[in-house]
Each structure stands twice: as C-alpha cells, then as structure tokens.
Amino acid sequence: MKNNSIIGIYKDEDVFLEAIDELLANNIRIYDVFSPFPLHGIWEKLKLKTRMPYATFIYGAIGTASVFAFLYWTSVVNYPLKFGGKPLNTLSFIIIMFVLTIFVGTLFTFLTYFTIEKMYPGKKVKLPEPRTTSDRFAILIEKKPEMDEKELEKITGLLEKTGAIEIKEQEVDY
Amino acid sequence: MYNTNVRGILIQGNKTYSDVTRDILKPLDDKVPLWWWITVFLATGALLWGVWGVYYTIATGIGVWGLNNNVAWGWAIINFVWWIGIGHAGTAFSIFLLILRQKWRSTINRAAEAMTIFAVMAAGLFPLIHMGRIWDGFFIFPYWNTRGPLWDNFNSPLFWDVTAISTYFMASFVFWYVGMIPDFATIRDRTTSKIKKKVYGFFSFGWLGNARGWLRFETTALLLGGMAAPLVVSVHSIVSMDFSVSVVPGWHTTIFPPYFVIGAIFSGFGMVLTLMIIMRKIYKFQDYVTDNHLDAITRILTFISLIMGTAYLTELFTAWYSGSEYELFTFMKNRVTGDYTFAYWTMLTCNAIIPQLFWFKKVRKNITLVFIISLFINVGMWFERYVIVVTSLSKDFLPATWATYSPTITEISIYVGTLGLFILGVMLFFRFVPTIAIAEVKGILKETSTTKPSEDEK
Numbered sequence: 321m322k323n324n325s326i327i328g329i330y331k332d333e334d335v336f337l338e339a340i341d342e343l344l345a346n347n348i349r350i351y352d353v354f355s356p357f358p359l360h361g362i363w364e365k366l367k368l369k370t371r372m373p374y375a376t377f378i379y380g381a382i383g384t385a386s387v388f389a390f391l392y393w394t395s396v397v398n399y400p401l402k403f404g405g406k407p408l409n410t411l412s413f414i415i416i417m418f419v420l421t422i423f424v425g426t427l428f429t430f431l432t433y434f435t436i437e438k439m440y441p442g443k444k445v446k447l448p449e450p451r452t453t454s455d456r457f458a459i460l461i462e463k464k465p466e467m468d469e470k471e472l473e474k475i476t477g478l479l480e481k482t483g484a485i486e487i488k489e490q491e492v493d494y
Numbered sequence: 495m496y497n498t499n500v501r502g503i504l505i506q507g508n509k510t511y512s513d514v515t516r517d518i519l520k521p522l523d524d525k526v527p528l529w530w531w532i533t534v535f536l537a538t539g540a541l542l543w544g545v546w547g548v549y550y551t552i553a554t555g556i557g558v559w560g561l562n563n564n565v566a567w568g569w570a571i572i573n574f575v576w577w578i579g580i581g582h583a584g585t586a587f588s589i590f591l592l593i594l595r596q597k598w599r600s601t602i603n604r605a606a607e608a609m610t611i612f613a614v615m616a617a618g619l620f621p622l623i624h625m626g627r628i629w630d631g632f633f634i635f636p637y638w639n640t641r642g643p644l645w646d647n648f649n650s651p652l653f654w655d656v657t658a659i660s661t662y663f664m665a666s667f668v669f670w671y672v673g674m675i676p677d678f679a680t681i682r683d684r685t686t687s688k689i690k691k692k693v694y695g696f697f698s699f700g701w702l703g704n705a706r707g708w709l710r711f712e713t714t715a716l717l718l719g720g721m722a723a724p725l726v727v728s729v730h731s732i733v734s735m736d737f738s739v740s741v742v743p744g745w746h747t748t749i750f751p752p753y754f755v756i757g758a759i760f761s762g763f764g765m766v767l768t769l770m771i772i773m774r775k776i777y778k779f780q781d782y783v784t785d786n787h788l789d790a791i792t793r794i795l796t797f798i799s800l801i802m803g804t805a806y807l808t809e810l811f812t813a814w815y816s817g818s819e820y821e822l823f824t825f826m827k828n829r830v831t832g833d834y835t836f837a838y839w840t841m842l843t844c845n846a847i848i849p850q851l852f853w854f855k856k857v858r859k860n861i862t863l864v865f866i867i868s869l870f871i872n873v874g875m876w877f878e879r880y881v882i883v884v885t886s887l888s889k890d891f892l893p894a895t896w897a898t899y900s901p902t903i904t905e906i907s908i909y910v911g912t913l914g915l916f917i918l919g920v921m922l923f924f925r926f927v928p929t930i931a932i933a934e935v936k937g938i939l940k941e942t943s944t945t946k947p948s949e950d951e952k
Contacts, residue, residue, distance in 0.1 A: 443700025455511035
C-alpha cells in the first residue's frame with residue numbers, strides 16, 4: 321500500500337487550532353481537517369467560503385415568481401371565476417406565494433447541499449481516522465511525490481511540536 | 495463579544511468528548527428495557543383502536559361522529575389544531591433559539607424537533623379523515639382536470655392550510671434529518687455491530703466531518719432555519735384564518751393569528767417540558783438536560799402564559815367594545831357563563847393562572863411540580879381549542895338551530911389513536927436515534943461547563 325498522506329491527530333480543539341496556525345505559517349498546505357463538531361475559526365484560516373445563501377435566494381425568487389405565475393394563469397387566464405366579490409387577481413395570493421416560496425427554497429437548498437457535498441443514502445466512506453466523529457481532531461496533509469525527506473521531516477516535526485498525540489502515514493483517496 | 499452566564503452551567507459532570515458520545519448513545523447500546531416494550535405495546539394498542547375508528551368513519555360516513563348541522567367541526571378540528579400547536583414547539587424551539595444563538599437549545603432541539611414531526615403527522619390525519627370521502631383527497635391539489643379545468647379556490651383558508659402544513663412538515667423533517675447526519679456518522683464509526691454499522695452508515699449519507707463539510711452543514715442549517723422561522727409564524731396564522739375568515743361570532747376577530755401562534759408555542763413548550771422531564775429521568779440525562787434548562791423553559795412559559803391571559807382578556811374586551819350583541823352573547827353567555835362554563839374556566843385556569851406559579855423559584859426548582867404544571871398546560875390548550883371550535887358553532891345567529899355537541903366513541907378512538915401514534919413515534923425515536931444532538935453538545939462543551947473535555951485517559 322502506498323502511503324500518500326500524513327495525518328496528525330489531536331485531542332484538544334484549542335491545541336488543534338493553534339497547530340493549524342503554525343502549519344499555515346510554515347507554508348504547509350493542509351489538504352483537509354476533520355473534527356467531531358464544527359470549529360468556527362477554521363473556515364477563515366483555511367479560506368473556505370460557501371455560496372449557498374445566494375443559491376437559496378435564487379431558488380426563493382424563482383419559487384415566488386413561478387407560484388404567482390401559476391396562480392395568475394389559473395385564476396385569471398385559464399378559468400376566470402368570480403366568487404366572494406373579490407377581484408380575480410387577489411391579494412390573498414400572497415399567502416400561498418409566501419408559503420410556497422419557503423417550500424421551494426427549503427427543498428432545493430437541501431437538495432443542493434447533498435449534491436455539492438456528493439452525499440447520498442448508503443454512500444460508503446473511509447475516514448482517515450474513525451475517531452474524528454467522536455473525540456479526535458485530525459489534520460490531513462497530502463504527501464506529494466516531489467517532497468523530499470527533509471520536507472517530510474519538517475511536517476512531521478511540526479505536527480509533533482504542535483501537540484499531535486499521534487502521527488501516521490496512510491493511504492487516502494483524494 | 496457579549497458573554498453572560500445567566501443560564502449557568504449547561505453540561506454538568508466534567509464530561510470529556512468521549513463521555514458525551516458514550517452517555518448519549520447509551521440508550522441505543524443498552525438492552526431494550528421492559529418499560530419500552532410496555533409503552534410500545536400500549537401505544538400500538540391505542541393506535542390500532544384509532545385505526546378502527548378511522549376505518550369505521552370512512553366505511554360508514556361522517557355521521558358516526560357527534561357532529562350536526564351547526565357544529566360541523568368537532569373533535570377532529572380541535573385535535574388537529576391541538577396537535578399542530580404542539581408541533582410548533584420543535585421548530586420554534588430549535589429555530590428561534592438557533593437564530594438567537596442560545597446555547598441552551600443544543601440538548602433539547604433534537605427531541606423537540608422529533609416531537610414536531612410526530613405531532614404534525616397526527617395533526618395531518620384529521621382534516622384528511624374529515625373530508626369524509628378520503629378517496630377524493632387528491633382534489634385538494636390543483637391539478638389539470640376534466641372539470642373545466644376547474645382549479646382550487648385559492649382564496650380559501652382551507653387551501654392555504656394544505657400548502658402551509660405540507661410545507662411545514664417537509665421543512666421540519668428536512669431540518670431534523672440534516673441535523674442528525676453527523677450523529678449517525680458517529681454511531682457508524684463507533685459501533686462494533688455489523689448491522690448497526692450498515693444501517694447507520696446508510697442513513698449517514700457518507701458524512702466525513704471535514705472542514706468544508708461542516709461549513710456547508712452549518713450554512714444549510716442556518717438557511718433552513720432562517721426559512722422555517724417565518725413558516726412557524728405563518729402556519730398557525732393560517733390555521734387561525736380557517737376560523738377568523740368566517741363571520742361566526744367569536745371567530746371573526748383580528749386577534750386570532752397572533753393569539754393562535756402564541757398559543758401554539760405555549761402548548762408546544764408545555765409538551766417539550768413534559769417530554770424532557772420524562773426523558774432525563776428515564777435516561778439519567780440530568781447532566782445534559784440540567785435544572786438550568788428546565789428553568790429556562792419555565793421562564794419562557796411564564797411569559798407566554800401572561801400573553802395568553804392578555805389575549806383572553808382582550809377577546810372579552812373586544813366582544814364588549816364591538817357593541818355586537820352576537821359577539822357579546824358568545825363570550826359572556828356561552829363561554830364565561832352558560833353550557834360551556836367548565837371548558838372555558840378550565841382553559842383560563844390551566845393556561846393563564848396555573849403557569850403563573852413559575853414566578854416562584856421554589857416551584858421552578860421542584861421538578862415534580864413543573865411536570866404537573868406542564869400537563870396542566872397540555873390539557874388547558876386542548877380546552878382552548880374546544881372552547882373556540884364548539885361554543886361559537888353551537889349557538890349562532892339563529893336560535894332555532896342551536897345545538898349542543900358531544901363526541902362519539904369513534905371520535906374519541908381516533909384521538910386516542912393519534913396519541914398512540916405520537917407516543918409510538920417518540921418511543922422509536924428514543925430507541926433508534928441519539929436523543930440529544932451529540933455534535934452540538936460537544937460544540938458548546940468547552941464554553942458552558944467547567945470541564946476540560948480533551949482530558950481523557952485513553
């Protein structure tokens with residue numbers, strides 16, 4: 321088996337966050353980090369961003385427009401039927417539009433989430449360290465072929481220095 | 495950053511991260527206790543009785559209920575509104591507190607959301623059965639048909655209800671499920687049982703717990719929550735419009751939407767309190783659902799109870815101030831006094847007066863008393879819906895058509911059946927799903943307890 325990555329495992333979130341700072345300061349590229357719960361400082365450090373809120377806004381806007389189009393078409397164009405003395409194109413459409421905007425927004429937001437995360441029922445994954453879903457934090461660094469002994473030693477040394485309780489090399493699918 | 499310790503310690507017992515995982519998953523790992531089987535047995539019995547009631551109603555017709563020309567909405571609508579109200583707590587709880595960044599939500603939200611799902615399921619059954627011809631149920635959807643095509647009446651609150659409740663169910667379910675994925679992954683990676691690994695692995699959707707995954711997870715949760723928050727308000731407003739859009743005395747008031755929304759949150763929090771006390775007792779979760787949590791809920795209930803009291807008084811005042819003799823008759827002669835005095839005063843006592851005992855710290859700290867008061871709230875809120883639905887319909891503008899209403903055994907059986915459905919759902923939830931959001935508890939562990947969570951011996 322080819323060991324293509326170095327994994328540093330930590331058990332304290334504060335030590336872990338400092339370790340990430342230290343590694344980044346030394347220009348080491350962190351491929352990914354794993355934690356049992358969301359660590360809010362990490363996203364800025366690793367410069368991660370998500371555009372999901374924009375997507376949700378677009379879904380909502382499309383939802384509002386298409387629901388209104390449907391209501392208008394059915395009530396005014398296709399079968400104009402007056403009742404209760406109300407105009408055909410009534411204000412009470414707002415209620416249905418409001419609720420169905422949320423419907424469309426919610427449905428497509430979570431579908432988008434699963435799509436971009438490539439998650440689906442029954443998907444099999446192999447975590448670099450299975451305990452990261454319980455009580456461990458892990459830093460995954462890709463071991464590139466061009467890295468020489470010296471560089472690898474530097475990475476391992478840094479991981480050790482920053483308080484990793486375990487450092488291992490293993491095969492990870494990228 | 496604004497930081498206050500008003501809630502006290504939220505997780506007691508100097509837990510480490512692995513302690514949290516182990517403690518919360520203990521009910522799933524342990525042998526199934528006897529009380530669980532007994533409860534499931536009883537709940538299934540109740541559910542089967544309800545299934546009989548539904549079958550009998552559909553096979554024979556709505557005439558087997560105690561309804562008459564005047565009181566055309568009886569227990570079915572009372573129970574529908576009651577269940578929807580209870581269902582409100584989960585979302586209200588987890589979403590409003592999520593948006594307000596209240597840390598104490600973390601141990602309660604999962605159970606509250608589960609409660610929402612089962613309560614909304616129970617609620618949704620009633621209008622469906624009430625249609626009478628359930629096989630024509632698809633008429634509620636606007637579909638291309640051969641009658642014109644004749645579309646639904648989009649001005650009808652009943653149609654709004656269909657959209658609101660189906661949206662609410664979908665949104666609550668999605669929010670609940672997405673929140674559970676990391677915890678299913680925890681079980682997947684921890685368990686030694688092959689079957690569990692397969693099943694929870696299937697439901698964990700290949701969760702990794704990497705930085706980008708958590709970022710998207712948190713964003714999705716916030717987006718879904720942000721969209722569901724106005725939904726909480728709109729769903730019960732729309733339910734109230736089923737009543738207030740009519741011209742029936744006692745229903746035709748503008749206070750209805752806020753009054754119903756607050757009432758729903760009130761009954762829902764009452765039910766959350768009932769369930770949390772039971773849950774922390776049987777699973778010994780006192781370290782997670784602390785006295786501080788219960789204290790926070792009771793404080794909220796005190797406040798909402800005051801709003802309820804104000805709403806009741808406002809209704810009476812408006813009836814008098816409107817100068818409409820029908821309004822005045824409904825409130826003064828048919829609620830405060832008259833045939834339904836018992837229901838009215840039960841409602842008032844249970845909702846507006848008894849919860850005021852929470853002002854006293856001694857009461858708030860006495861869990862048995864808190865539990866009893868939470869039951870009173872559940873009962874009181876049921877009577878509120880009874881008062882609203884039955885009194886207004888029983889005696890309307892034409893005295894010649896006045897009628898009284900009492901439920902038949904069929905209606906009672908359907909109600910008991912939905913209770914069975916709810917309890918069965920909660921029992922399955924207790925057994926197969928982590929009842930407390932593990933990842934979220936770990937997230938607040940360092941800030942809200944005195945412990946050093948990483949100091950484990952292994």
